[in-house]
Amino acid sequence: MGEETGKTSELFISALGKGLVVLEAFRHHESMNLTDIAKSCGMTSGSAQRIAYTLEQLGYLIKDPATRRYRLGVKALALGYSYLSNEKLLQSAHSVVHRLHQECGESVNLSVPDGTNMVFVMRLHSYRHIPVYMPIGTRIPQFASASGRAVLSWGSMEALDERLKTAKLEKHTPRTTVDKAALRRLVVEARNNGYAYADEEFYHGDVNVAAAILDEAQNPVAALSISVPKPRWSLDKARKQLGPLVLRAARAIGASKT
Numbered sequence: 001m002g003e004e005t006g007k008t009s010e011l012f013i014s015a016l017g018k019g020l021v022v023l024e025a026f027r028h029h030e031s032m033n034l035t036d037i038a039k040s041c042g043m044t045s046g047s048a049q050r051i052a053y054t055l056e057q058l059g060y061l062i063k064d065p066a067t068r069r070y071r072l073g074v075k076a077l078a079l080g081y082s083y084l085s086n087e088k089l090l091q092s093a094h095s096v097v098h099r100l101h102q103e104c105g106e107s108v109n110l111s112v113p114d115g116t117n118m119v120f121v122m123r124l125h126s127y128r129h130i131p132v133y134m135p136i137g138t139r140i141p142q143f144a145s146a147s148g149r150a151v152l153s154w155g156s157m158e159a160l161d162e163r164l165k166t167a168k169l170e171k172h173t174p175r176t177t178v179d180k181a182a183l184r185r186l187v188v189e190a191r192n193n194g195y196a197y198a199d200e201e202f203y204h205g206d207v208n209v210a211a212a213i214l215d216e217a218q219n220p221v222a223a224l225s226i227s228v229p230k231p232r233w234s235l236d237k238a239r240k241q242l243g244p245l246v247l248r249a250a251r252a253i254g255a256s257k258t
Helices: 014-025 034-041 045-058 074-086 088-104 146-152 157-166 180-193 235-256
Strands: 061-063 070-072 107-114 117-124 139-141 196-199 206-214 220-229
Touching (some): 014 034, 034 045, 045 061, 088 107, 088 117, 088 235, 107 146, 139 146, 146 206, 146 220, 157 180, 206 235
Antiparallel strands (some): 061 070, 107 117, 107 220, 196 206, 206 220
């Protein structure tokens, strides 16, 4: 079939794809029965039963014999652990992230873009307050986060406009920016400043600033952010004090990759 790729290619293994879809569905559910799995994944009950059984036998799912509900097994962690332990970006960023954390004393996050989201791959929490529980793998919409806006600021304005045309924007807090013209201005501002910011746009009381990490071709491959709580930090204070710090650290990580 030539260069054809994706689900229509003869190289695509449907059964494997369905199995991974089932595993991904547990991102939103603590446990599911077969009916839940079939509905969540858009498959027949027969397919759900075969896939759940296979994943259970392999140790990726655990079945409660009393409720007949499935949940992820600890073996599922191995899928993410391989990425975390072998990804060169994380190895390069490790020491810089720790130095930034010591310097600012606040929560520092490293995230990578995936579709329309940013995915947390490294987090160091502040000892000054109890942060929102956001484990590694948490996904946050790009347009509602400083990290996402920092990454978007390194693309072309044409690409940004195309993304905005099709973007489905959601109000996560009363302060979430959903006006597309206003979002464009925020991304352009991030492009000019070298760092982006967001003020309580995904979580109440959370202010964050972020800068993109670039590869050798100057493409954004990740973002480094600092999250601070209100009322201890205002947006203006965070921008003035933490913006330069996160920008310098992001550049240091990018330089260490070359």
